[in-house]
Amino acid sequence: xxxxxxxxxxxxxxxxxxxxxxxDLFYPAAGLAGMELLKRQGLxxxxxxxxxxxxxxxxxxxxxxxxxxxxxxxLDAFPEDWPIVVPSGSCAGMxxxxxxxxxxxxxxxxxxxxxAGRVYxxxxxxxxxxxLEAKLVDRGEKVKVTWxxxxxxxxxxxxxxxxKRLLRGLxxxxxxxxxxxxxxxxxxxxxxxxxxxxxxxMVADKIAAIGETGATRVVSGDCGxxxxxxxxxxxxxxxxxxxxxxxFLLERCHGQ
Amino acid sequence: MSDARTAILAxxxxxxxxxxxxxxxxxxxxxxxxxxxxxxxxxxxxxEVHVIAADQWRPHLRLILSSKDVGRVMAPPELAVDxxxxxxxxxxxxxxxxxxxxxxxxxxxxxxxxxxxxGTVVLRPDADQPRLMSLLPPIHVVLLKLSDxxxxxxxxxxxxxxxxxxxxxxxxxxGPSKTADIEQTLAYGVHGPKELIVLVLS
Amino acid sequence: xxxxxxxxxxxxLNNPQLRRNFRRAMDGLMSKRAVQFADRDDWAAxxxxxxxxxxxxxxxxxxxxxxxxxxxxxxxxxxxxAETTADANSIVLxxxxxxxxxxxxxxxxxxxxxxxxxxxxxxxxITAVESDLGEYIIQLAGEAPSHIxxxxxxxNKGEIARLFTDNIAGQPYTEDVDALTAAAxxxxxxxxxxxxxxxxxxxxxxxxxxSLVLIENEGNGRLSTTLPPLHIAVTGIEKxxxxxxDVAPLLALLPRSATGQPITTYVNMITSPRKAxxxxxxxxxHLVLLxxxxxxxxxxxxxxxxxxxxxxxxxxxxxxxxxxxxxxTYGSVYPGPIGKxxxxxxxxxxxAGDLPHASTLCNACVxxxxxxxxxADILVRLRTEAAQPSQAPGVKxxxxxxxxxENAVWKGWQAMNASPAVYAAATRSLAVIGNLIPAAAPLxxxxxxxxxxxxFAGKTLHQLARDKGYDNE
Numbered sequence: 001x002x003x004x005x006x007x008x009x010x011x012x013x014x015x016x017x018x019x020x021x022x023x024d025l026f027y028p029a030a031g032l033a034g035m036e037l038l039k040r041q042g043l044x045x046x047x048x049x050x051x052x053x054x055x056x057x058x059x060x061x062x063x064x065x066x067x068x069x070x071x072x073x074x075l076d077a078f079p080e081d082w083p084i085v086v087p088s089g090s091c092a093g094m095x096x097x098x099x100x101x102x103x104x105x106x107x108x109x110x111x112x113x114x115x116a117g118r119v120y121x122x123x124x125x126x127x128x129x130x131x132l133e134a135k136l137v138d139r140g141e142k143v144k145v146t147w148x149x150x151x152x153x154x155x156x157x158x159x160x161x162x163x164k165r166l167l168r169g170l171x172x173x174x175x176x177x178x179x180x181x182x183x184x185x186x187x188x189x190x191x192x193x194x195x196x197x198x199x200x201x202m203v204a205d206k207i208a209a210i211g212e213t214g215a216t217r218v219v220s221g222d223c224g225x226x227x228x229x230x231x232x233x234x235x236x237x238x239x240x241x242x243x244x245x246x247x248f249l250l251e252r253c254h255g256q
Numbered sequence: 257m258s259d260a261r262t263a264i265l266a267x268x269x270x271x272x273x274x275x276x277x278x279x280x281x282x283x284x285x286x287x288x289x290x291x292x293x294x295x296x297x298x299x300x301x302x303x304e305v306h307v308i309a310a311d312q313w314r315p316h317l318r319l320i321l322s323s324k325d326v327g328r329v330m331a332p333p334e335l336a337v338d339x340x341x342x343x344x345x346x347x348x349x350x351x352x353x354x355x356x357x358x359x360x361x362x363x364x365x366x367x368x369x370x371x372x373x374x375g376t377v378v379l380r381p382d383a384d385q386p387r388l389m390s391l392l393p394p395i396h397v398v399l400l401k402l403s404d405x406x407x408x409x410x411x412x413x414x415x416x417x418x419x420x421x422x423x424x425x426x427x428x429x430x431g432p433s434k435t436a437d438i439e440q441t442l443a444y445g446v447h448g449p450k451e452l453i454v455l456v457l458s
Numbered sequence: 459x460x461x462x463x464x465x466x467x468x469x470x471l472n473n474p475q476l477r478r479n480f481r482r483a484m485d486g487l488m489s490k491r492a493v494q495f496a497d498r499d500d501w502a503a504x505x506x507x508x509x510x511x512x513x514x515x516x517x518x519x520x521x522x523x524x525x526x527x528x529x530x531x532x533x534x535x536x537x538x539x540a541e542t543t544a545d546a547n548s549i550v551l552x553x554x555x556x557x558x559x560x561x562x563x564x565x566x567x568x569x570x571x572x573x574x575x576x577x578x579x580x581x582x583x584i585t586a587v588e589s590d591l592g593e594y595i596i597q598l599a600g601e602a603p604s605h606i607x608x609x610x611x612x613x614n615k616g617e618i619a620r621l622f623t624d625n626i627a628g629q630p631y632t633e634d635v636d637a638l639t640a641a642a643x644x645x646x647x648x649x650x651x652x653x654x655x656x657x658x659x660x661x662x663x664x665x666x667x668x669s670l671v672l673i674e675n676e677g678n679g680r681l682s683t684t685l686p687p688l689h690i691a692v693t694g695i696e697k698x699x700x701x702x703x704d705v706a707p708l709l710a711l712l713p714r715s716a717t718g719q720p721i722t723t724y725v726n727m728i729t730s731p732r733k734a735x736x737x738x739x740x741x742x743x744h745l746v747l748l749x750x751x752x753x754x755x756x757x758x759x760x761x762x763x764x765x766x767x768x769x770x771x772x773x774x775x776x777x778x779x780x781x782x783x784x785x786x787t788y789g790s791v792y793p794g795p796i797g798k799x800x801x802x803x804x805x806x807x808x809x810a811g812d813l814p815h816a817s818t819l820c821n822a823c824v825x826x827x828x829x830x831x832x833x834a835d836i837l838v839r840l841r842t843e844a845a846q847p848s849q850a851p852g853v854k855x856x857x858x859x860x861x862x863x864e865n866a867v868w869k870g871w872q873a874m875n876a877s878p879a880v881y882a883a884a885t886r887s888l889a890v891i892g893n894l895i896p897a898a899a900p901l902x903x904x905x906x907x908x909x910x911x912x913x914f915a916g917k918t919l920h921q922l923a924r925d926k927g928y929d930n931e
Contacts, residue, residue: 001830017928019919021875024885025892026912028919035928047923049930050878058868060819062841062859066872073876080931101835155821184778188818195464195816196904201471201782202818203908231909260749261539264695267753268520274759276517282507282707285500297720349685349738357651374721386737387684391677410706419702422667424733425684428725433677435639436717437592437608439479439615440486443639446591447646448677448724 002158003096005120007129008083014044015125016084016118018074020091021053022223030223030244034087034122037246040254041130050077056094059102060189068102071095075111084118085125087246088222089153092121097156121153123163123221123245138170140252146178146215148206148229150222154182163221163245170252176213180206187228203232210240221245284408290372291456294405297375301431302444303452310457313399314338320397320453321362330393331364332384345386356388362395367454369412370405376430377454378412380423387425396449398429402458463812466787476612480784483611487775490718491826508711509830511704512766515665519756522665522698523747529668530745533730538746546748547578550657550690553744554584557688559654563646565672565679566590567659568606568769569692569748571791572804575657586657587649589678591642598625604785606792607716607771612784646678656682656740660693661768662708663745666701669729670745673713673722680726689731689740695747696756696765708768711828715770751804751854758852760839764799766829773823773833779816788813795823799836807844808855814840885918 015038023031035045051074059067074095078084086092096119103112126132147167153159167175186192186202206229210218218233218240220226230242287293295305308316318338321329331337333344349356365385369378377398381387390396406412409428413419418426433448444450470476495501515522527537540546550573554562562579564570564586576586576597588597592609596602598621603609610618615633622641623631629641658679662671670691672679683689699705713722732739755761774780774794785793790801790810798817802810814837823833843850844859874884892914897906905911917925924930 001824017923019923021885024919025889025914028915028917028922031919032922032926035923035926045928046931047920047928049882049920049924052875052878052881055875058871060838060841061864061868062838062843062845063864063868064842065846066868069872070875073878077878151818151820151822155825182822184818184820184822186778186818188820191815191818193901193904195467195779196907197464197471198467198779198782198816199818200908201477202778205782227912228909231905231912234910235906235908258539260541260545263541264539264747264749264753265520265523268523268695268756271753271757271762272759274513274517274762277510277513279510279514280503280506282503284706284710301719301723345737347737350687352737353651357647376721376725383735383737386739387680388738391680391684408706409709410703413702413706419666422669422702422727422729424728424730424736424739426727426729427680428721428727429723430721431723433675434723435591435676437590437595437610438613438618438635438638440483440608440611441615441635443635446639446643446676446678447589447650447681 002156005096005124005158011129012043012083014046014082016078016080016082017045017047018051018054018078018084018086018091019047020086020088020223022227023087026227027223027244030247031087033244033250034085034246036250036254037126037132038085041132046082048077054091054094055102056091057189059094059098064102068106071099071102071112072108075108075115078115082118083120083125085120085122087122087244089121089150089157089159090222090224092119093152093156095119121157121159121221123166124157124159127162127165133165133169136166136169136249136253138172138252139255140172142172142174143217144174144176144215145217145219146176146210146213147181148178148185148210148218148220148225149182150220150225151184153221159221166245166249167219173252176215178209178213180209185225185228187224189224192228203228207232207236207238211238215240217241217243217248219243219245219248284410285373286407287372290405290407291402293372294370294375297373298431298454301375301434303375303431303454305454305456307456307458313455313457317364317397317455324395326361326395328360329362329364330360330389334384335364337364345389349386349388356392360393362397363389363393364397364399365389367398367400368404369416370400371409371412371428372405373408374430376428379427379429381425381427382423390427390429391448394445394449395451395453397453397455399455399457402456463787463789463816466789467783470783470787475614476784477782479612479614480781483608484775484781487718491715491772491775494714494718494720504707504710505828505830507707508828509766511699511708512768512829515699516696516756516762516765518700519695519698522700523695526663526665526668526698529665533668534743535668535730536742536744538744540746540748543573543748543750546573546692546746547575549746550575550692551579551582551584553688553690554579554655557654559688560584561649561653562586562655562657563649563653563682563686564588564593565656565658565682566593566674567657567692568791569659569694570657571603572750573692573748575692587646589646589649589682591639591676594642594646595621602786602791604793605771605774606769612786650681650685653686655688655690656686657690657692658682660691660697661712662699662705663693663697664702664705665698667729669702669727671705672726672728673709673724674726675723677724680724683726683728684739687740688742690744690746692746692748695749695752712768712770715772715826715828754852754854755803758850761803761836761852763831764803764836766831767796767800768829770828772826772828776822776826778820778822779818795833799833799840802840803854806855807840807853808858811844811855811858814844882920885920889914889916889918
């Protein structure tokens, strides 16, 4: 069951930003775009330099002890009672849904529960807290895009329509929905290397379905999916570009 | 294997206790026009529905049977079915097996209830209308009183106190026998009746 | 066929016919189910009820088993208990031998598959014929089911037509589904008439009334439990529900989740053998309650949720892994997501430890499970028990995947990610030199087989955030 997420009780002036380790190393422009979008809505965005990884890779591999210590470092890195905005449904899901269980019986259990309650997926926050959907001014050329919903974004964070609402808020963007939009792309973290052949079959089907939409860009809210889908599109020589939603929105509205 | 019983129950009792959750509210759907819902649902699975005045079912049944090239019919004598070749299920199955398996074209039984939601008839087979009647002949005709139709299963169970009156076998039938095991292609009459005809007596 | 999950998956992925069969079938089943549960509020209320019914029944399981047994015995049903599949096989064989039974006709039963009952009976000179059309087809082919609801879903009609021509005397080659169905009806009707005993599974055991509830579409389940003089039902101890009332919401969930039909053609509630004066029905009804590890699973409050399963198969119908590799790849009686959590628990993580990793944790199964089994959480739990055993009593083969190398890798990962200073140093250097790692390096090699190598960005987000003047605290 997806987490029940509600907006912060008081409209925040300051938010934390959790950049995620994947974005940190491979997609910093996407991460920065998310921060810019928040900043341009008048928020003070704090990026703690002591943050690292949410702990999900170890957690999903069955190494809970190691995951917990890395998660604890995040509890330490975000001490204030500000919302924590995350440009990844998967990392957000780890922190929102799984931290309370991960710390069950641990001295930091209460702290983990409080932390989890402050975690928001970026597009959800943009729509439900900042009302960005109605404020978007599209300065870009006409373009046809398709959306890829990440599994954890949809099924752990309950973020299904929010990103598409943002895309539909862009006047010159045509969103072509892919009938297999909700099917896993086959990334699955360590799954891609533990079961490379199944993962390859899944991403092959995914890029075929994306190709059928005729979109020149596939937009998603998770860099794990983007690395998988974009890498497969590139390797197959397909012209479709894979891009993070934050980067796409910023580029359309602010030309960056 | 009473040892197995003891050991299994002992392990289950030794396990940690979970809280027994309350059942959240749920009620089955209701329909402004039950009969219409019943008809739509049953016809969707190749059942036939005929609505007939209660005193007119015998001539109507005769017409239906004539149209289907039926020879021998099995029916309980008290129904007084109007047909030239009617046999009764008047002996144990063992003595009637050959005829039941391959010698009856249609069987007529009554239903004790029906469920509009799913297009279902409910049978309580007994000594006069045994279980195989609704199973072996290729055509099964069911007589159902409209007043016995409920909106949903939970409602019918409660109204008829099923839990307090369970017979040897209680059956819910929703259409003729079917299968989709070969390429999800529907085929009817795989083991049971190929046709289910419900006469709703209003 | 390979002998582990990955090599069987390799074979399946390279079988285009098999992949087409599964993809087509799963797409159809998913869209049919979606139509049934179009109203999200109704679905949410109904599945909450279904999950609570099963959770309640499990919380009271030992009491309900005793209540059921008492009622069933009073109704004239003979109840047996089996610790293992071997015990269950002996019980069934014993009953058949007592009755001098030589031919058994079978309705669909996954527990009998779990027992490998047919082989056991065959070895003792008793013929068991499957009568569910799908089971009959795979019995002709000498295969195991590839789906718990639609056992021959991996076969297309050409393959089935060939099987029928080869195995049924006088059967001409035809791909006409009605003709194939009619041919099976004819053969199996004879088998039903001659059978000395009928064997079936059970969908629900009702403690309140001592009844067995069986659902099906074909009528073979009813025939197996009505025509032969002896009926033996085999089922797991987790099939209990408290009240007959509980059956209505569960029936509103099961067929709709399984095949997208509002209800199965038949719901067959059996409460006793033939009573005096009745003219048909078996003269004896036996029920074998099988444990086979279930009571061990029950001992763990989280893993216990596995036992809620009502065997609808929706999890496999919606599983992107199952859709591509099919049921046989799992190498176990129960395939797909439910198999990935059930099989390692019944057989032990030491025997089936690769199954919990055969998942992207996409949660598609969790989303559709009608009784809200937290399949993904249990997958992660089993991965954890394999790598870092908790000493919980419920997990057979815990620690089987503990590996010095993997432990060292994750300890190293922890050292990097739990210390801001190490993390900063490591990521900054990786961002610069990471692109020098060759595409053929271990792990990266699998990745780059179908994808470009990921590009390190040169500067990390940490660096960019600082450069752009974002506050640190």
